Each structure stands twice: as structure tokens, then as C-alpha cells.
Amino acid sequence: MVDKDIASDMRIWRHDLHAHPETAYTEFRTSELVAARLAEDGFAVHRGLAETGVVGTLTTGDGPVIGLRADMDALFLDEKGALPHASCHPGKMHGCGHDGHTAMLLGAARQLARTRNFRGTVHVIFQPAEENEGGGRRMIEEGLFSLFPCDQVFALHNWPALPLGQFAVNGSTMMAAFDTFEVTVSGRGCHGAMPETGIDPLIPAAQILLALQTIVSRRVSPLSQAVLSVTQVHAGDTWNVIPDSAVMRGCVRSMSSDVQDHIERHMSAIVRATAEAHGATATLRYERRYPATINTPEAAAEAARAARAVVGDERVDCDCLPSMASEDFGFMLQHKPGAYIFMGVDDESHRAALHNPLYDFNDAALAIGASFWVELVEQLLPS
Structure with a gap:
């Protein structure tokens, strides 16, 4: 698991991001926060792909190269919850959990920079405009994988249909x-x-x-x-x-x-x-x-192995049914082998579905998701 201070940092970052949602290609404050945290942790930081995209790179020696992607954008949606960290911007909210995705990958980046228990290169990819506008496609068109070559690329999404502490993945089509x-x-x-x-x-x-x-x-x-x-x-x-x-x-x-x-x-x-x-x-x-989000079987197996190391064998479904929802990570999987995995967030206090005005990412999942990222890197890039 990630260190306790990093778990605390992720919660602070997540609440700040939730309170200041930014929609497609306007994630200026979000990208500033991401770039600043990565620079603090010793990552080489590149900005400007798809306007607000951020890529951080950490290398510890010769070895494989992997990409980990998180989406940063919010939805055009009026928040109805009475949260202390509720949206400050009427008509915009993090109703899909991208605030949590961003915070988890930042936390994993901090843990990886602190321990450096891997050999190779990690690119952490913070993508704008996943909701409807195809920010992933635009990052690729503007040179993502030529500037930052990856042997494999991975992403995860919180999934309210799964209980907290569970993961689900398959070796073929994950989303429509x-x-x-x-x-x-x-x-x-x-x-x-x-x-x-x-x-x-x-x-x-x-x-x-x-x-x-x-x-x-x-x-x-x-x-x-x-x-x-x-x-x-x-x-x-x-x-x-x-x-x-x-x-x-x-x-x-x-x-x-x-x-x-x-x-x-x-x-x-x-x-x-x-x-x-x-x-x-x-x-x-x-x-x-x-396009459809289609996993590479080998990469899906690697993601499942990392998830099992974090939450246990019985809490990982390795043959889940696909969702008819869609995800522009499919563009990245058209260019690179990789996998997309669902992470459960459901508990008694977090039952709202994605894209619901009462949705709020479950903070209890932050350490689980960040630990998954760290475990995946350390398994794929053994030191």
C-alpha cells in the first residue's frame, strides 16, 4: 500500500479537484496542480499535448517503458449533493470520478518516486477531455507515443457497480x-x-x-x-x-x-x-x-495479477462482462498493447451511479487504486 502521508495527500488533492471541476480542454487549474506535484517529486514534466494534457516521466535505468493514464475532465452537470468539497462552478461537476483518477495516479507517482523500486521508465499520462471530446485521440495525433514511446499502456476507472476493494477486467472488449x-x-x-x-x-x-x-x-x-x-x-x-x-x-x-x-x-x-x-x-x-476499448489478453492478465497482489485473488474478476458505456482510452489501445480495468467504489455511503448529480468518488478507494498502480509498475519493471 502507499504510505500514509501520501494517502492523506491524495484525499486533499481529490477534494480540491472536486471543488474546482473543469471541462474539456479547459483543465488549466487541474493541469497546473498536476504538473506542480509531479515536478516536486522529480518527474520530468511535459505540458501542452491536447492543450491541457500533462505527461510526467520517471526513469530509473534501462528497461521496459509503460504508460499509466488518468483522465482529468469534469462533466457539464449541476451537483446536487451537500458536500463540504462540492463544486464551486455551477453547471460543472466531477460526476464521473476523474478527480479520483487524477489523485490516485499522482499518489502512485509520488510513491514510485520515493521508493524507486523498479527498473525502466514510467510515463504518467494525465489526459484532458475524455467526456465526449476525444482528448486521448488528440494527444495521440499531437505525438503522445512518438514523444513518449510505451511498450504497454494502462488505465483504470472507478466502478460503482462493484463493491469497494474489488477489481474486474477481461482479456478482450471492456467497453463499447x-x-x-x-x-x-x-x-x-x-x-x-x-x-x-x-x-x-x-x-x-x-x-x-x-x-x-x-x-x-x-x-x-x-x-x-x-x-x-x-x-x-x-x-x-x-x-x-x-x-x-x-x-x-x-x-x-x-x-x-x-x-x-x-x-x-x-x-x-x-x-x-x-x-x-x-x-x-x-x-x-x-x-x-x-472505438471499442479492447484489452490485450497478456496486458489484462498482468493488470489482474497486480490487482490480486493488492486486494487478494477472490476479489478480482478476471472475466467480467463488457459495459455498453464507452471510453476514449480505446484510441490508445488501438496504438499500443495494454489494458483497462474497473475498480470498485461501492459502499453504504457511495451508491450513486456515474454521471449522477449526487455522485462523489469514494476516498476509501484512493489508496487501493494508487497501490494498484505501484504494484503494476513494480511487477512489469522489476528492479
Whole structure:
């Protein structure tokens, strides 16, 4: 386990970060704190990748090179809890636990710098803009792995569905790909009392919405996980006017590029044909945001071994089911072998789900997560 003073430091850092949440590419205060702590501990510090990204490097001799990644950004969400360290910024909060992820990796970095019980190089990667904006992809595009070569790269995420002190990982797909879509149906507006004089876009829009739900239920094999959700519908702004157009937006989750291709193709056909059947036109804008997060089997086994050393064999699930949520660490795993692992945080005082306005990272998990990072480094880079 990490030293007691470091455990205390992590709690202070975490509460400070929670009180001052910063969203995608505006993590300026957060990156200042991260860079200052790393410099204090003797890390070489690089700043500026993806605007606010920070990479700290510690080398103790010739040997393997690994990367450990933590995300730093907060959500656009109003916090509803009455915490003493609640958000000072209305409309923003650390509702996904990235404050805890940052504090844990900083604590591990301090412990590694203090003990130096490894031989090789560790890059600690503090990434901005994980939520929706693809900060991991941008760091890679701006030279992350050319500036900081890694043999393997790892990340963890707190998981309220798991009890505190447990870990879960598998050797394949951990999280789904994340795609977004926008359907615009165009007709011809008219008076609501005289619909025959126009082309009502709401009728085909409604039928498109329902038909899209048949793609997963009737066009995708039940053995292939997929989710298609329409999350927004916008049309018109008064009671007695049929509008010119209607817009729907939503997201698609899947576990493979083949299923992505299949869903996009069927969406396009449904949107076009349904609109045409009603004399309207429609367009589909489909964006592939994040790839699936797919672990390397060997790296997943190494992560599980480190987790077992920290919490015991019986508290590590090495064959967990994947989540239909998504994570832009998938971009890093497209470029480097590695693994993504879930860490439990649930206890009697911490039951709120991720992205919930009552969520607060469980401080009792800080020492566990930091100890996992230290154990992983010492196992992969034996001195």
C-alpha cells in the first residue's frame, strides 16, 4: 500500500479537484496542480499535448517503458449533493470520478518516486477531455507515443457497480464503441389546420424513430451486443404551424466495427426510404466518436495479477462482462498493447451511479487504486 502521508495527500488533492471541476480542454487549474506535484517529486514534466494534457516521466535505468493514464475532465452537470468539497462552478461537476483518477495516479507517482523500486521508465499520462471530446485521440495525433514511446499502456476507472476493494477486467472488449447520429427530415411547412397544403415532416420523423428501434431487435444478431437510442427530438415552436423540418439525435453503442457498419447502413436505408414514402427528404449524419476499448489478453492478465497482489485473488474478476458505456482510452489501445480495468467504489455511503448529480468518488478507494498502480509498475519493471 502507499504510505500514509501520501494517502492523506491524495484525499486533499481529490477534494480540491472536486471543488474546482473543469471541462474539456479547459483543465488549466487541474493541469497546473498536476504538473506542480509531479515536478516536486522529480518527474520530468511535459505540458501542452491536447492543450491541457500533462505527461510526467520517471526513469530509473534501462528497461521496459509503460504508460499509466488518468483522465482529468469534469462533466457539464449541476451537483446536487451537500458536500463540504462540492463544486464551486455551477453547471460543472466531477460526476464521473476523474478527480479520483487524477489523485490516485499522482499518489502512485509520488510513491514510485520515493521508493524507486523498479527498473525502466514510467510515463504518467494525465489526459484532458475524455467526456465526449476525444482528448486521448488528440494527444495521440499531437505525438503522445512518438514523444513518449510505451511498450504497454494502462488505465483504470472507478466502478460503482462493484463493491469497494474489488477489481474486474477481461482479456478482450471492456467497453463499447460510441457513435452519434443526427437525422434531419425536411418537408414543407403549413398551417396546422390545413395539413394537405404542406408536407408534414413529423409523420416520417415519428416512423423513422420507431423503425430505428428495429435495427437492433431485428437486424443485429442477438449474440452481438448493440444499443441504439434516440435521445433528442426537435421540431416547431408554436401550436398551429406544421414546421418545415424535424431533427432527431442519439447514440449507438456496439462492440465491433462490423456491427457499426451494419447499423449505419440500415439506418441510412430506413431514413431515406421512410422520408421518401411521405414525400419528404431526409439526411443522416453519422459520426464514429470512440472505438471499442479492447484489452490485450497478456496486458489484462498482468493488470489482474497486480490487482490480486493488492486486494487478494477472490476479489478480482478476471472475466467480467463488457459495459455498453464507452471510453476514449480505446484510441490508445488501438496504438499500443495494454489494458483497462474497473475498480470498485461501492459502499453504504457511495451508491450513486456515474454521471449522477449526487455522485462523489469514494476516498476509501484512493489508496487501493494508487497501490494498484505501484504494484503494476513494480511487477512489469522489476528492479
